[in-house]
Amino acid sequence: MDMLERKGVRLVVYLPMELDHHYTEEIRREVDQVIREEPICELEFDFSRTIFMDSAGIGMLLGRYKIMKALDGRLLMTHMRGQIKRILKLSGILNYIPLEQEEEVV
Amino acid sequence: MKNEMTLTFDSLSENEGFARVAVAAFVTQLNPTLEEVADIKTAVSEAVTNAIIHAYPGEVHTVVVRTRLDGETVELWVMDEGVGIEDVKKAMEPLYTSRPELERSGMGFMFMEAFMDQVEVLSKPLEGTTVYMKKKIQKGVTEQEA
Numbered sequence: 001m002d003m004l005e006r007k008g009v010r011l012v013v014y015l016p017m018e019l020d021h022h023y024t025e026e027i028r029r030e031v032d033q034v035i036r037e038e039p040i041c042e043l044e045f046d047f048s049r050t051i052f053m054d055s056a057g058i059g060m061l062l063g064r065y066k067i068m069k070a071l072d073g074r075l076l077m078t079h080m081r082g083q084i085k086r087i088l089k090l091s092g093i094l095n096y097i098p099l100e101q102e103e104e105v106v
Numbered sequence: 107m108k109n110e111m112t113l114t115f116d117s118l119s120e121n122e123g124f125a126r127v128a129v130a131a132f133v134t135q136l137n138p139t140l141e142e143v144a145d146i147k148t149a150v151s152e153a154v155t156n157a158i159i160h161a162y163p164g165e166v167h168t169v170v171v172r173t174r175l176d177g178e179t180v181e182l183w184v185m186d187e188g189v190g191i192e193d194v195k196k197a198m199e200p201l202y203t204s205r206p207e208l209e210r211s212g213m214g215f216m217f218m219e220a221f222m223d224q225v226e227v228l229s230k231p232l233e234g235t236t237v238y239m240k241k242k243i244q245k246g247v248t249e250q251e252a
Contacts, residue, residue, distance in 0.1 A: 021155045022119035028209070052126075052144075054151040059211035083144045090220055091213055 004030060010042040011035065017049050021056035028060055032067070041073040048079035058091045065096055109135060113171040117158045117186070121169070126150040129173050133180055136243045145221035146180060146241060152214040153184035153237040159205065161188025161235060178243045182222075187234035194227045 005012040011034055016023045034040065043064060061077070068075045075097055080088065088094055111132050115121045126147040133146055150171065157169045172183040191197045197204070198219075201212040218225045222239040229235040 018123050020119075020122050020151055021159065022122050024209075025119070052147060052151075054148050054155070055211045055213040055217055056155060058213055059209045062211060063209040083141075086144075087148070087217070090217065091211070 003027065004034060006034075006038070009040060010044055011038070011040045012044045012046055014046050014048070015050045017051055019050050019053040019057035019060075021054075024056045024060040028063065031064060035064075035067060035071070041071070042076060043068050043073065044076040044078060046078050047081065047084050050084055051081065053084050053087050055091070058087070058093055061093060061097070065093075107135070108174075108176050110172070110174045112173075114168055115171075116166050117162050117169050117188075118166060119155075119158055122151055122155050122158065125154045125169075125171050129171060129182065132173050133175070133243075136175055136178060136180065137245065138243045142241070142243055146182075149218045149221045149225075149239055149241075150182065150184070152218050153182075153239070156214055156237070157184060157186040157188070157235065159208065159210070160191075161186035163189065178245055180241050180243065182237075182239045184237040184239075185234065190231040190233055190235055191227070191229040192231055194229050198227065 003014050005014070011031070013027065013031055015027070031043070035043065045061065065075045077088070077097060113125060113128055115125065129150045130143050130147045133143065138146070154169060154171065161167070161169070167186070167188065170183070170185040172185070174181040196202055198215040200216045203210040203212040215225065218237070218239060222241045224240040226238040227235065228238070
């Protein structure tokens with residue numbers, strides 16, 4: 001599964017269709033390894049394939065947000081659908097990672 | 107209309123998706139909106155994930171999900187016979203997690219309560235936990251809004 005793509009200092013993570021506890025474990029492992037070993041300043045989570053997310057996804061995003069903050073980098077979330085936005089809003093995570101940072105990547 | 111079904115599966119994370127999709131498919135008999143289906147899927151996912159992560163530390167045993175449709179009401183029981191919860195009130199507090207090392211957000215019960223009309227937790231240490239949830243499907247809401 002080609003989940004990760006390097007674009008210069010940005011690492012793009014193409015999230016799976018269903019972002020639950022089962023999948024977050026694998027994403028966490030793979031993303032953290034790249035962040036540790038490569039000079040990544042921007043971590044982008046691309047939700048274009050994702051139709052489901054629960055609190056496990058929120059936990060994974062918050063954890064990566066903390067890591068990027070510690071590295072003086074930033075976290076972006078792109079291409080979210082309605083259901084995903086609903087969960088993000090309800091979680092309060094948008095207080096840390098505002099929706100303004102949602103952007104199209106050219 | 108009354109209809110009931112029960113799922114019994116191993117406490118493996120692979121089954122989280124299976125459980126919520128199976129319940130969602132069963133509930134479509136009540137003609138729910140897409141949003142209501144999403145709400146129920148999220149609530150089931152939270153309760154089932156809790157059972158899989160917490161109920162049987164280091165072991166694989168059975169999780170049971172019972173779904174009952176009665177009129178316009180969906181009732182759900184997510185049951186395990188695991189370690190149980192010592193302090194249910196604390197477990198349900200927003201952002202509380204007994205397993206911070208797993209990066210759990212502590213938002214599971216918050217989502218269940220946000221998406222369902224009623225959430226009850228019955229638990230006894232060393233006997234297991236049952237999460238009961240209930241939601242009324244609001245028939246015709248979409249038509250009125252449209």
